[in-house]
Amino acid sequence: MNSMNDDKSREALRRASEMAGPEPVTPDRVDIIPVCQPTLEGNERKYVMQCMDTNWISSRGKFVDEFEESFSHYCGVRFGITTNSGTTALHLALATMGLGDGDEVIIPSFTMISTANAVSYLGGKPIPVDVEPDTWNIDPDKIEAKITDKTRAIIPIHTYGHPADMDRLQSIADKYGLDIVEDAAEAHGAEYKGKRVGSFGKMASFSFYANKIITTGEGGMIVTDNEELADRIGTLRNYGFTQERHFWHKVMGFSYRMTNLQAAIGLGQFEKIDELVQGRIDNARLYSKLLADISGITTPHESKDVKAVYWMYGVLVEDDFGISKDELRQKLADRGIETRSFFIPIHLQPIYSYLLSDEFPVSEELGRKGFYLPSASNLRPDQIEFIVEVIRDARP
Ligand SMILES: Cc1ncc(COP(=O)(O)O)c(C=O)c1O
Incomplete structure (x- = not known):
């Protein structure tokens, strides 16, 4: 690899590491809220x-x-x-x-x-x-x-x-x-x-x-x-x-x-698909309502003409939130709340480094600012209220 390519790869690695570092450690407790879990309550x-x-x-x-x-x-x-x-x-x-x-x-x-x-x-x-x-x-x-x-x-x-x-x-x-x-x-x-x-x-x-x-x-x-x-x-x-x-x-x-x-x-x-889909949608409605007045957190958009099912409820931590995405995720983990960071875009993956010559600014911004909150279909409203309160308190 020539030195220009070396520089590009190093720079890509730096940008990728702004997106997802090691996962914040979730405390070893029984009452954690997992980012997701199946609901196996039917047949x-x-x-x-x-x-x-x-x-x-x-x-x-x-x-x-x-x-x-x-x-x-x-x-x-x-x-x-x-x-x-x-x-x-x-x-x-x-x-x-x-x-x-x-x-x-x-x-x-x-x-x-x-x-x-x-x-x-x-x-x-x-x-x-x-x-x-x-x-x-x-x-x-x-x-x-x-x-x-x-x-x-x-x-x-x-x-x-x-x-x-x-x-x-x-x-x-x-x-x-x-x-x-x-x-x-x-x-x-x-x-x-x-x-x-x-x-x-x-x-x-x-x-x-x-x-x-x-x-x-x-x-x-x-x-x-x-x-x-x-x-x-x-x-x-x-x-x-x-x-x-x-x-x-x-x-x-x-x-x-x-x-x-x-x-x-x-x-x-x-057999329970309607209920499981509706659970995801109900989670999203409550999250978006409760997060609406916290500045610096961007909640998901829903286009007209679609029914979005919110497999995962993602948010973006904007610069004016006051602390970084990683810091917020760590504060959530400290309270037993598991989260996941967004994808690292394809062109920044070491196995696709030949794509680095192109630019994907929106994907990079999402990778840098985005993560998703607990999203299981059986998440309870009181758990969502607690998660939002932890986010509110985390804002400096
Ligand atoms: C968009 C997309 N495609 C493909 C897959 C791969 O599915 P699997 O993990 O079942 O191989 C996933 C997994 O989450 C995904 O999010």
């Missing part, structure tokens, strides 16, 4: 016990089909294909499209690393685009400048549960002949102009990691309305087995299946 246990009692613990059990059907129909499409994570769902979706060497895919610069990695696993090149300062989603005004003759697709994410501007994204995709694959990992149940996320674009991927609005512990799903794609995804998920002969492979598939045990939990969760 999850009963369905898991049915798997145990019948010996159906692999992916070949009835709960897998039931969960796929229920969740995909909820999203407004006909097919769901479960996977063992949200990352493998995205990888599989892109593999099914035949994404390969040198293909470029537009992604937001402010996202979880999985969005970029799913492209890279296949030899493609993630092309980050900066995000909007209010919704924290990919900025449609900045996409066209990044499109080349190698661009194949756009992957929007619905950041922290706020839907991306799907109409504008679709019109750009149509103009340049690109596919849209939604990374809906964070947005179960969110709506854009009355339609659920997951029903836009060619395919969409979801995550069911334990902190997601509904969970299977670890897990994911691709949803699509296209039967041919759904069949291909199913084949690729399962080693690329052919119908005609067992152990006979014409395509290089993956081993990305969800187990019946996970799907049993997923189905139990799905």
Whole structure:
């Protein structure tokens, strides 16, 4: 690496370390308020016990089909294909499209690393685009400048549960002949102009990691309305087995299946999805109301025409708050309140340092100022009141 590149990397490391340092230590006490935890109060246990009692613990059990059907129909499409994570769902979706060497895919610069990695696993090149300062989603005004003759697709994410501007994204995709694959990992149940996320674009991927609005512990799903794609995804998920002969492979598939045990939990969760989504929304309404008069804290924006589901309730600590984000997070941790800092943008990640030549000022500002507060669906109003009081008292 030449010295100019060395300087750039050092500078990037400095900027990244302003965003997320080591996590503040959460005191060793039983009464902490975790940043998130699942609510497993429905039929999850009963369905898991049915798997145990019948010996159906692999992916070949009835709960897998039931969960796929229920969740995909909820999203407004006909097919769901479960996977063992949200990352493998995205990888599989892109593999099914035949994404390969040198293909470029537009992604937001402010996202979880999985969005970029799913492209890279296949030899493609993630092309980050900066995000909007209010919704924290990919900025449609900045996409066209990044499109080349190698661009194949756009992957929007619905950041922290706020839907991306799907109409504008679709019109750009149509103009340049690109596919849209939604990374809906964070947005179960969110709506854009009355339609659920997951029903836009060619395919969409979801995550069911334990902190997601509904969970299977670890897990994911691709949803699509296209039967041919759904069949291909199913084949690729399962080693690329052919119908005609067992152990006979014409395509290089993956081993990305969800187990019946996970799907049993997923189905139990799905039965309560309306309640779990509403819990997140109620949290957000109360947080925003109570935080409104604390200057220096910016609360999340909600665009008209969307139903945001507030997977995580994020705030920005502005310079006039008086103490830094890290100091505020430490004060919350001292009172037993767990928080998480926002993403470090893709271009500042050591594995994507070749993207450093470009600039992503909004993503960097979010990374520097943002963190999220406890957001579980079963968080109680008195806990939110306590958290807001700790923030109020922390202001010098
Ligand atoms: C936007 C986004 N995409 C993908 C993922 C990856 O999901 P998983 O952890 O299930 O692999 C996440 C996880 O939180 C995410 O936030």
